[in-house]
Amino acid sequence: MGAITGTFKGFGVTFSHMFRKIVTTDYPFEPAPAAPRYHGRHILNRHPDGLEKCIGCELCAWACPADAIYVEGGDNTDEQRFSPGERYASIYQINYARCIFCGLCIEACPTRSLTMSNEYELARDNRQDLIFTKEQLLAPLLPGMEQPPHPMRLGETEKDYYVGALTNPGTSAGAERAPWSETGTKDATGEAS
Amino acid sequence: MGIEEKLPAGVLLTSVEKLVNWSRKSSVWGATFGLACCAIEMMAAGGPHYDMGRWGMEVFRASPRQADLMIVAGRVSQKMAPVLRQIYDQMAEPRWVLSMGVCASSGGMFNNYAIVQGVDHVVPVDMYLPGCPPRPEMLIDAILKLREKINHEPLGPNGRRMLEQRKERGDVPVVPYGSMPSSYRNDKARRAEWTQAVREGREEQLRIENWMKQERHLQGGGRW
Numbered sequence: 001m002g003a004i005t006g007t008f009k010g011f012g013v014t015f016s017h018m019f020r021k022i023v024t025t026d027y028p029f030e031p032a033p034a035a036p037r038y039h040g041r042h043i044l045n046r047h048p049d050g051l052e053k054c055i056g057c058e059l060c061a062w063a064c065p066a067d068a069i070y071v072e073g074g075d076n077t078d079e080q081r082f083s084p085g086e087r088y089a090s091i092y093q094i095n096y097a098r099c100i101f102c103g104l105c106i107e108a109c110p111t112r113s114l115t116m117s118n119e120y121e122l123a124r125d126n127r128q129d130l131i132f133t134k135e136q137l138l139a140p141l142l143p144g145m146e147q148p149p150h151p152m153r154l155g156e157t158e159k160d161y162y163v164g165a166l167t168n169p170g171t172s173a174g175a176e177r178a179p180w181s182e183t184g185t186k187d188a189t190g191e192a193s
Numbered sequence: 194m195g196i197e198e199k200l201p202a203g204v205l206l207t208s209v210e211k212l213v214n215w216s217r218k219s220s221v222w223g224a225t226f227g228l229a230c231c232a233i234e235m236m237a238a239g240g241p242h243y244d245m246g247r248w249g250m251e252v253f254r255a256s257p258r259q260a261d262l263m264i265v266a267g268r269v270s271q272k273m274a275p276v277l278r279q280i281y282d283q284m285a286e287p288r289w290v291l292s293m294g295v296c297a298s299s300g301g302m303f304n305n306y307a308i309v310q311g312v313d314h315v316v317p318v319d320m321y322l323p324g325c326p327p328r329p330e331m332l333i334d335a336i337l338k339l340r341e342k343i344n345h346e347p348l349g350p351n352g353r354r355m356l357e358q359r360k361e362r363g364d365v366p367v368v369p370y371g372s373m374p375s376s377y378r379n380d381k382a383r384r385a386e387w388t389q390a391v392r393e394g395r396e397e398q399l400r401i402e403n404w405m406k407q408e409r410h411l412q413g414g415g416r417w
Contacts, residue, residue: 024244027330028337028375033407043401066295066302097299097311100325117404121374123322123335125342127299127311129372130321132397140398 034118039101041119042094044137045112047161049153050145052082052138053113056089060105060114068098069105082148085158092134097127111162198349206355210348217261217287218343220249221336224260224284226277229267231294231326238329245333248340257283262339263316264332268296269309281316289319289343291335294326301325320371334375341378342371367391374400 025032034040045053056073074082074090082088105114124130141147154160227235239245239253254260257280269277281290292312295301298321300310312318319342322335347356359365368391377387383403390399 023242024247025242025330027243027333028379031330031376036408041400067304095299096295096323097321098295098301099323100295100302102325117401118408119400119404120324120328120331121334121376122324123320123331123338125320125338125371127313127321130298130323136397138398140395140402 034120038118039103040117041096041122042137043115043117043139044092044134045115046139046145047084047154048144050141050150051084051148051152052088053111054089054092055083055085055111055113056087057110059108059110063104063108065102065104066098066100068095069093070095078151080149081151084152084161089134092137093131094137095131096122097130206348206351210352213348214344214346218340221262221289221340221343222260223250223253224257224263224280225253225255226263226280227266228269228273229296231266231297234326234329235264235266235293235332238332243329243333245336248336250336258285260284261287262289262291264291264293265297265312266293268301268303269312269315270307271309274309274315277312278315289339290316291320291322291339292318293322293332293335295323298323337375338371345370
Protein backbone atom coordinates (compact mmCIF):
# COMPACT_ATOMS: atom_id res chain seq x y z
CA MET A 1 0.00 0.00 0.00
CA GLY A 2 2.82 2.35 0.91
CA ALA A 3 4.35 1.69 -2.48
CA ILE A 4 1.22 2.89 -4.28
CA THR A 5 0.81 6.09 -2.28
CA GLY A 6 4.51 6.71 -2.71
CA THR A 7 4.17 6.39 -6.47
CA PHE A 8 1.27 8.82 -6.58
CA LYS A 9 3.15 11.24 -4.39
CA GLY A 10 5.95 11.20 -6.91
CA PHE A 11 3.62 11.73 -9.85
CA GLY A 12 1.94 14.49 -7.85
CA VAL A 13 5.20 16.38 -7.62
CA THR A 14 5.69 16.00 -11.36
CA PHE A 15 2.11 17.02 -12.10
CA SER A 16 2.27 20.09 -9.86
CA HIS A 17 5.09 21.39 -12.07
CA MET A 18 2.54 21.78 -14.84
CA PHE A 19 1.13 24.78 -12.99
CA ARG A 20 4.42 26.45 -12.23
CA LYS A 21 5.65 29.55 -14.00
CA ILE A 22 7.60 28.69 -17.16
CA VAL A 23 11.24 29.70 -16.78
CA THR A 24 12.32 28.95 -20.35
CA THR A 25 13.16 32.00 -22.43
CA ASP A 26 11.48 32.13 -25.82
CA TYR A 27 14.74 33.05 -27.50
CA PRO A 28 14.49 33.06 -31.27
CA PHE A 29 10.84 34.08 -31.28
CA GLU A 30 10.86 36.77 -28.64
CA PRO A 31 14.46 37.45 -27.66
CA ALA A 32 14.87 39.09 -24.26
CA PRO A 33 16.92 42.30 -24.51
CA ALA A 34 20.52 41.95 -23.40
CA ALA A 35 21.90 43.97 -20.51
CA PRO A 36 22.34 47.62 -21.57
CA ARG A 37 26.12 47.42 -21.28
CA TYR A 38 26.38 44.01 -22.93
CA HIS A 39 29.46 43.73 -25.13
CA GLY A 40 28.13 42.88 -28.56
CA ARG A 41 29.41 43.58 -32.03
CA HIS A 42 31.12 46.91 -32.69
CA ILE A 43 29.86 50.05 -34.36
CA LEU A 44 31.99 52.70 -36.06
CA ASN A 45 30.18 55.92 -35.30
CA ARG A 46 29.67 59.03 -37.40
CA HIS A 47 29.58 62.73 -36.75
CA PRO A 48 26.15 64.39 -37.09
CA ASP A 49 26.91 65.36 -40.72
CA GLY A 50 27.88 61.82 -41.69
CA LEU A 51 31.69 62.11 -41.56
CA GLU A 52 33.38 59.20 -39.83
CA LYS A 53 34.62 59.68 -36.30
CA CYS A 54 37.49 57.25 -36.82
CA ILE A 55 40.81 59.01 -37.39
CA GLY A 56 42.81 55.88 -38.17
CA CYS A 57 45.09 56.14 -35.14
CA GLU A 58 45.22 52.35 -34.59
CA LEU A 59 44.98 52.68 -30.82
CA CYS A 60 42.19 50.07 -30.83
CA ALA A 61 44.42 47.68 -32.75
CA TRP A 62 47.22 48.23 -30.24
CA ALA A 63 44.92 47.74 -27.28
CA CYS A 64 43.43 44.52 -28.62
CA PRO A 65 44.74 41.50 -26.66
CA ALA A 66 43.66 39.09 -29.37
CA ASP A 67 45.03 41.03 -32.38
CA ALA A 68 41.57 41.05 -33.90
CA ILE A 69 41.62 44.59 -35.31
CA TYR A 70 43.44 45.69 -38.44
CA VAL A 71 43.54 49.38 -39.31
CA GLU A 72 45.27 51.13 -42.16
CA GLY A 73 45.21 54.91 -42.06
CA GLY A 74 44.85 57.18 -45.07
CA ASP A 75 45.22 60.92 -45.65
CA ASN A 76 42.17 63.11 -46.07
CA THR A 77 42.33 65.67 -48.86
CA ASP A 78 39.94 68.51 -49.57
CA GLU A 79 38.50 66.53 -52.49
CA GLN A 80 38.27 63.21 -50.67
CA ARG A 81 37.30 63.85 -47.07
CA PHE A 82 36.05 60.99 -44.92
CA SER A 83 36.64 62.40 -41.44
CA PRO A 84 37.40 65.85 -40.02
CA GLY A 85 41.12 66.40 -39.59
CA GLU A 86 44.08 64.90 -41.38
CA ARG A 87 43.63 61.16 -41.25
CA TYR A 88 40.94 58.53 -41.64
CA ALA A 89 40.90 54.73 -41.66
CA SER A 90 41.12 53.60 -45.26
CA ILE A 91 40.91 49.97 -44.14
CA TYR A 92 39.21 48.93 -40.93
CA GLN A 93 38.61 45.27 -40.14
CA ILE A 94 37.56 43.39 -37.03
CA ASN A 95 38.07 39.65 -37.09
CA TYR A 96 35.22 38.19 -35.06
CA ALA A 97 36.88 34.80 -35.13
CA ARG A 98 39.46 36.36 -32.79
CA CYS A 99 37.59 39.14 -30.97
CA ILE A 100 36.87 38.28 -27.35
CA PHE A 101 34.52 41.23 -26.75
CA CYS A 102 36.58 42.57 -23.84
CA GLY A 103 35.96 46.21 -24.77
CA LEU A 104 39.56 47.39 -24.43
CA CYS A 105 39.33 48.89 -27.92
CA ILE A 106 36.35 50.96 -26.79
CA GLU A 107 38.34 52.30 -23.86
CA ALA A 108 41.31 53.07 -26.09
CA CYS A 109 39.36 54.99 -28.72
CA PRO A 110 40.12 58.73 -28.32
CA THR A 111 37.20 59.99 -30.42
CA ARG A 112 34.48 57.60 -29.17
CA SER A 113 34.39 56.38 -32.73
CA LEU A 114 34.30 52.72 -31.81
CA THR A 115 31.49 51.59 -29.51
CA MET A 116 29.65 48.35 -29.00
CA SER A 117 26.08 47.33 -29.68
CA ASN A 118 24.14 44.53 -28.04
CA GLU A 119 23.96 42.42 -31.19
CA TYR A 120 25.28 38.91 -30.69
CA GLU A 121 23.91 36.67 -33.47
CA LEU A 122 27.21 36.38 -35.28
CA ALA A 123 27.63 32.72 -36.24
CA ARG A 124 28.66 32.08 -39.85
CA ASP A 125 29.62 28.99 -41.80
CA ASN A 126 33.00 30.25 -42.96
CA ARG A 127 35.82 32.23 -41.44
CA GLN A 128 35.90 34.79 -44.24
CA ASP A 129 32.45 36.12 -43.33
CA LEU A 130 33.53 36.61 -39.73
CA ILE A 131 35.96 39.34 -40.76
CA PHE A 132 33.84 42.47 -40.69
CA THR A 133 35.03 45.27 -42.94
CA LYS A 134 34.47 48.99 -42.54
CA GLU A 135 31.32 48.87 -44.68
CA GLN A 136 29.73 46.41 -42.28
CA LEU A 137 30.90 48.14 -39.11
CA LEU A 138 29.93 51.73 -39.96
CA ALA A 139 26.78 53.09 -38.37
CA PRO A 140 23.80 53.61 -40.67
CA LEU A 141 23.20 57.05 -42.12
CA LEU A 142 20.65 58.75 -39.92
CA PRO A 143 18.48 61.64 -41.14
CA GLY A 144 20.71 64.64 -41.84
CA MET A 145 23.76 62.53 -42.52
CA GLU A 146 25.48 62.35 -45.87
CA GLN A 147 27.64 59.54 -47.21
CA PRO A 148 31.35 60.57 -47.15
CA PRO A 149 33.46 61.75 -48.88
CA HIS A 150 32.19 65.30 -48.50
CA PRO A 151 33.59 68.53 -47.00
CA MET A 152 33.20 69.42 -43.32
CA ARG A 153 29.69 70.76 -42.78
CA LEU A 154 29.80 71.56 -39.08
CA GLY A 155 32.68 73.99 -38.97
CA GLU A 156 35.78 75.34 -40.66
CA THR A 157 38.33 73.08 -38.99
CA GLU A 158 38.33 69.79 -37.13
CA LYS A 159 38.51 71.73 -33.85
CA ASP A 160 34.88 72.70 -34.30
CA TYR A 161 34.05 69.01 -34.31
CA TYR A 162 36.09 68.02 -31.29
CA VAL A 163 35.96 71.04 -28.99
CA GLY A 164 32.17 71.15 -29.10
CA ALA A 165 31.88 67.39 -28.93
CA LEU A 166 31.49 67.33 -25.18
CA THR A 167 28.11 68.98 -25.33
CA ASN A 168 27.13 67.87 -28.82
CA PRO A 169 28.47 64.37 -29.43
CA GLY A 170 26.33 63.55 -32.44
CA THR A 171 23.48 61.24 -33.29
CA SER A 172 25.24 57.97 -33.95
CA ALA A 173 24.97 54.97 -31.69
CA GLY A 174 27.67 55.85 -29.19
CA ALA A 175 27.08 55.29 -25.51
CA GLU A 176 27.88 58.96 -24.93
CA ARG A 177 24.25 59.68 -25.70
CA ALA A 178 23.06 57.82 -22.66
CA PRO A 179 21.16 60.24 -20.41
CA TRP A 180 23.18 59.26 -17.36
CA SER A 181 26.47 59.92 -19.13
CA GLU A 182 28.45 62.82 -17.66
CA THR A 183 29.32 64.39 -20.98
CA GLY A 184 26.53 63.66 -23.35
CA THR A 185 23.15 64.94 -22.30
CA LYS A 186 22.13 66.55 -25.57
CA ASP A 187 21.49 65.28 -29.04
CA ALA A 188 22.18 66.95 -32.39
CA THR A 189 19.02 69.04 -32.28
CA GLY A 190 20.24 70.66 -29.11
CA GLU A 191 17.36 69.38 -27.01
CA ALA A 192 18.27 68.17 -23.58
CA SER A 193 17.30 64.53 -23.28
CA MET B 194 27.33 7.49 -46.89
CA GLY B 195 24.85 4.69 -47.37
CA ILE B 196 21.85 3.69 -49.40
CA GLU B 197 21.02 7.27 -50.38
CA GLU B 198 24.13 7.30 -52.61
CA LYS B 199 22.24 4.98 -55.01
CA LEU B 200 19.07 7.07 -55.23
CA PRO B 201 17.85 7.96 -58.73
CA ALA B 202 17.28 11.58 -59.73
CA GLY B 203 13.88 13.21 -60.23
CA VAL B 204 10.76 14.13 -58.32
CA LEU B 205 11.13 11.20 -55.96
CA LEU B 206 14.61 12.31 -54.96
CA THR B 207 13.57 15.84 -54.05
CA SER B 208 10.70 14.57 -51.87
CA VAL B 209 12.93 11.99 -50.20
CA GLU B 210 15.59 14.64 -49.75
CA LYS B 211 13.12 16.90 -47.98
CA LEU B 212 11.91 14.11 -45.72
CA VAL B 213 15.42 12.91 -44.89
CA ASN B 214 16.69 16.41 -44.18
CA TRP B 215 13.68 17.20 -42.04
CA SER B 216 14.24 14.11 -39.93
CA ARG B 217 17.97 14.74 -39.72
CA LYS B 218 17.63 18.33 -38.54
CA SER B 219 14.76 17.60 -36.16
CA SER B 220 16.81 15.83 -33.55
CA VAL B 221 20.47 16.59 -33.82
CA TRP B 222 22.16 14.88 -30.93
CA GLY B 223 25.27 16.56 -29.73
CA ALA B 224 28.52 14.89 -28.77
CA THR B 225 29.93 16.72 -25.82
CA PHE B 226 33.37 18.03 -26.45
CA GLY B 227 33.60 20.58 -23.67
CA LEU B 228 37.20 21.70 -23.35
CA ALA B 229 37.01 25.00 -21.49
CA CYS B 230 34.74 27.80 -20.34
CA CYS B 231 32.53 27.54 -23.45
CA ALA B 232 31.36 24.19 -22.13
CA ILE B 233 29.72 25.96 -19.19
CA GLU B 234 27.61 28.01 -21.59
CA MET B 235 26.87 24.85 -23.58
CA MET B 236 25.57 23.20 -20.41
CA ALA B 237 23.50 26.28 -19.65
CA ALA B 238 21.97 26.06 -23.12
CA GLY B 239 20.91 22.50 -22.35
CA GLY B 240 19.35 23.48 -19.02
CA PRO B 241 15.74 24.55 -18.42
CA HIS B 242 16.26 28.30 -18.83
CA TYR B 243 17.41 28.10 -22.46
CA ASP B 244 16.27 24.53 -23.07
CA MET B 245 17.66 23.12 -26.28
CA GLY B 246 15.09 20.36 -25.81
CA ARG B 247 12.76 22.64 -27.76
CA TRP B 248 14.68 21.47 -30.85
CA GLY B 249 15.05 17.86 -29.77
CA MET B 250 18.66 18.06 -28.68
CA GLU B 251 18.64 18.28 -24.93
CA VAL B 252 20.45 14.98 -24.83
CA PHE B 253 24.22 15.17 -25.16
CA ARG B 254 25.74 11.84 -26.04
CA ALA B 255 28.99 10.89 -24.39
CA SER B 256 29.34 8.16 -27.00
CA PRO B 257 30.36 9.54 -30.41
CA ARG B 258 28.68 6.69 -32.25
CA GLN B 259 25.25 7.97 -31.24
CA ALA B 260 25.97 11.62 -31.90
CA ASP B 261 25.35 13.75 -35.00
CA LEU B 262 26.84 17.07 -34.00
CA MET B 263 30.16 17.68 -32.32
CA ILE B 264 30.19 20.98 -30.46
CA VAL B 265 33.86 21.79 -29.95
CA ALA B 266 33.50 24.07 -26.96
CA GLY B 267 36.80 25.59 -25.98
CA ARG B 268 40.47 25.78 -26.90
CA VAL B 269 42.00 22.75 -28.56
CA SER B 270 45.58 22.16 -27.50
CA GLN B 271 48.05 20.40 -29.78
CA LYS B 272 47.85 17.39 -27.50
CA MET B 273 44.06 17.28 -27.67
CA ALA B 274 43.90 17.54 -31.46
CA PRO B 275 44.42 13.80 -32.21
CA VAL B 276 41.77 12.92 -29.62
CA LEU B 277 39.36 15.35 -31.25
CA ARG B 278 40.02 13.79 -34.64
CA GLN B 279 39.47 10.31 -33.25
CA ILE B 280 36.13 11.26 -31.72
CA TYR B 281 35.15 12.79 -35.04
CA ASP B 282 36.18 9.65 -36.94
CA GLN B 283 34.10 7.52 -34.59
CA MET B 284 30.95 9.50 -35.26
CA ALA B 285 28.59 7.96 -37.79
CA GLU B 286 27.71 9.79 -41.01
CA PRO B 287 25.99 12.19 -41.44
CA ARG B 288 27.86 14.30 -38.91
CA TRP B 289 28.41 17.98 -38.34
CA VAL B 290 30.89 20.05 -36.37
CA LEU B 291 30.15 23.34 -34.63
CA SER B 292 33.19 25.27 -33.50
CA MET B 293 32.00 27.14 -30.42
CA GLY B 294 33.86 30.23 -29.26
CA VAL B 295 36.78 32.11 -30.74
CA CYS B 296 39.41 29.69 -29.40
CA ALA B 297 37.97 26.79 -31.36
CA SER B 298 37.25 28.97 -34.39
CA SER B 299 40.67 30.50 -34.84
CA GLY B 300 42.74 30.18 -31.69
CA GLY B 301 41.25 33.41 -30.36
CA MET B 302 43.51 35.33 -28.03
CA PHE B 303 45.75 32.28 -27.55
CA ASN B 304 48.00 32.87 -30.52
CA ASN B 305 50.78 30.57 -29.31
CA TYR B 306 52.41 27.21 -29.93
CA ALA B 307 50.23 25.26 -27.49
CA ILE B 308 46.86 25.90 -29.11
CA VAL B 309 45.61 24.72 -32.50
CA GLN B 310 44.84 27.90 -34.43
CA GLY B 311 41.34 26.93 -35.42
CA VAL B 312 39.78 23.53 -35.08
CA ASP B 313 39.28 23.41 -38.86
CA HIS B 314 42.94 22.41 -39.09
CA VAL B 315 41.84 19.06 -37.68
CA VAL B 316 38.19 18.48 -38.64
CA PRO B 317 35.87 20.10 -41.21
CA VAL B 318 33.72 22.74 -39.50
CA ASP B 319 30.14 23.51 -40.53
CA MET B 320 29.46 26.53 -38.33
CA TYR B 321 31.77 28.99 -36.63
CA LEU B 322 30.44 30.71 -33.54
CA PRO B 323 32.39 33.70 -32.22
CA GLY B 324 32.21 34.98 -28.66
CA CYS B 325 34.34 34.48 -25.59
CA PRO B 326 32.42 32.59 -24.37
CA PRO B 327 29.31 32.88 -26.52
CA ARG B 328 26.14 33.24 -24.49
CA PRO B 329 23.63 30.37 -24.71
CA GLU B 330 21.48 32.39 -27.10
CA MET B 331 24.43 32.60 -29.47
CA LEU B 332 24.87 28.84 -29.34
CA ILE B 333 21.18 28.31 -30.01
CA ASP B 334 21.41 30.79 -32.88
CA ALA B 335 24.36 28.89 -34.35
CA ILE B 336 22.54 25.59 -34.00
CA LEU B 337 19.43 26.99 -35.67
CA LYS B 338 21.56 28.30 -38.53
CA LEU B 339 23.15 24.87 -38.84
CA ARG B 340 19.70 23.27 -38.85
CA GLU B 341 18.72 25.52 -41.72
CA LYS B 342 21.81 24.37 -43.61
CA ILE B 343 21.07 20.71 -42.86
CA ASN B 344 17.54 21.26 -44.14
CA HIS B 345 18.88 22.22 -47.57
CA GLU B 346 21.69 19.72 -47.95
CA PRO B 347 21.74 17.73 -51.20
CA LEU B 348 21.20 13.99 -50.91
CA GLY B 349 23.46 11.61 -52.79
CA PRO B 350 25.40 12.23 -56.03
CA ASN B 351 22.25 13.03 -58.00
CA GLY B 352 21.15 15.51 -55.38
CA ARG B 353 24.53 17.19 -55.52
CA ARG B 354 24.35 17.33 -59.31
CA MET B 355 20.88 18.89 -59.17
CA LEU B 356 22.20 21.48 -56.74
CA GLU B 357 25.06 22.30 -59.12
CA GLN B 358 22.58 22.68 -61.98
CA ARG B 359 20.43 25.00 -59.87
CA LYS B 360 23.50 27.09 -59.08
CA GLU B 361 24.39 27.31 -62.78
CA ARG B 362 20.88 28.51 -63.54
CA GLY B 363 21.30 31.16 -60.89
CA ASP B 364 18.51 29.61 -58.83
CA VAL B 365 20.04 30.43 -55.44
CA PRO B 366 18.35 32.05 -52.45
CA VAL B 367 18.91 35.78 -51.89
CA VAL B 368 19.98 35.12 -48.32
CA PRO B 369 22.41 32.17 -48.23
CA TYR B 370 21.23 29.33 -46.00
CA GLY B 371 22.55 29.65 -42.49
CA SER B 372 23.41 33.34 -42.62
CA MET B 373 20.27 35.05 -41.33
CA PRO B 374 20.17 35.67 -37.56
CA SER B 375 17.59 33.45 -35.90
CA SER B 376 15.64 36.30 -34.33
CA TYR B 377 15.12 37.65 -37.84
CA ARG B 378 14.37 34.33 -39.51
CA ASN B 379 11.67 33.42 -37.01
CA ASP B 380 9.70 36.63 -37.43
CA LYS B 381 7.90 37.16 -40.74
CA ALA B 382 8.19 40.96 -40.88
CA ARG B 383 11.81 40.99 -39.76
CA ARG B 384 12.67 38.21 -42.23
CA ALA B 385 11.31 40.28 -45.12
CA GLU B 386 13.24 43.28 -43.82
CA TRP B 387 16.48 41.28 -43.71
CA THR B 388 15.96 39.82 -47.20
CA GLN B 389 15.42 43.30 -48.58
CA ALA B 390 18.53 44.54 -46.77
CA VAL B 391 20.63 41.71 -48.23
CA ARG B 392 19.47 42.71 -51.71
CA GLU B 393 20.72 46.24 -50.98
CA GLY B 394 23.84 44.95 -49.24
CA ARG B 395 23.11 46.76 -45.97
CA GLU B 396 22.06 43.98 -43.60
CA GLU B 397 24.63 44.92 -40.96
CA GLN B 398 23.38 48.52 -40.97
CA LEU B 399 19.83 47.22 -40.58
CA ARG B 400 20.91 45.36 -37.49
CA ILE B 401 22.38 48.47 -35.86
CA GLU B 402 19.34 50.51 -36.88
CA ASN B 403 16.97 48.05 -35.26
CA TRP B 404 19.10 47.91 -32.15
CA MET B 405 19.06 51.70 -31.86
CA LYS B 406 15.28 51.69 -32.23
CA GLN B 407 15.02 49.16 -29.45
CA GLU B 408 17.36 51.01 -27.07
CA ARG B 409 15.49 54.04 -25.90
CA HIS B 410 18.50 55.83 -24.47
CA LEU B 411 20.00 56.04 -27.96
CA GLN B 412 17.07 58.08 -29.22
CA GLY B 413 17.54 60.75 -26.62
CA GLY B 414 14.62 59.35 -24.63
CA GLY B 415 14.33 58.99 -20.89
CA ARG B 416 15.91 56.41 -18.69
CA TRP B 417 15.07 52.84 -19.52
